[in-house]
Amino acid sequence: MDVKFNNRDPVYVQVIRHFKEQIATGLFEPGQEIPSRRELANQLKINPNTAQRAYKEMEEQGLIFTEGNLPSRITKDEQVLKMVREELILEAVDAFVHSVRSINLPLHEALTLVQNTYERE
Amino acid sequence: MDVKFNNRDPVYVQVIRHFKEQIATGLFEPGQEIPSRRELANQLKINPNTAQRAYKEMEEQGLIFTEGNLPSRITKDEQVLKMVREELILEAVDAFVHSVRSINLPLHEALTLVQNTYERE
DNA sequence: TATACTGTATTAAGTGATTAATACAATAAA
């Protein structure tokens, strides 16, 4: 568990983003335990309340669930896990296409640039 | 002059972004007059100080210049104008490639999705 | 000349989001 933070977005948003990327990549098993709020806060050097904020939102979104005072877990609903990946993809593509349009960058140039950038390193 | 604001980013940042997109698209002549702070504020329904904040940063970045108390103008340095476009392109491509990598999306899938999304509408 | 524009600067207040401090109840384990 390691996240590099930027200063633009709220920390709790970046934490959620990180979990979603892990889910989208299939690094979490359905039902898998995740670190406690305090443990995550320690690992990432953030405030426990910030971790709680992130987990609370993830729970509201159905990404994780909590039974009693047991450690929270990744949802067992594989449909939800699948949707996370598709949402991230959709967001990335939409944002890129929007940018490309806003500056009148021809499609083939955009595609070429993506390809070249992707391939180097 | 028409900007649709989101609630995530500071207004003055979005104003700068808008001007950069105009420049990148070639909608501004080098040396062209731009609206006064007060006029822009009226058009966009924002506070004059917010407009001033945006212009001040653009001036610091060399995008616009001001002589005496005359209306500010787009820089005459065409090299700078060219760089604006390239920076926006670079940012967009980098962000997209980064997203694609973070979720292990195969390159050809990414390219196909961009193409399809671009073509519809 | 007077009026209405420019740009610029200072200071203060307000607002919402974010983070922080702290406490409490429940459960598991030593």
Place this chain on the structure above:
DNA sequence: TTTATTGTATTAATCACTTAATACAGTATA
């Protein structure tokens, strides 16, 4: 039965951004 760890809730403090209220000097225009 303690002790430590869990999740949760409440309240306070902090911070960036925005807005606001003015003021001043220079310039164009009526």
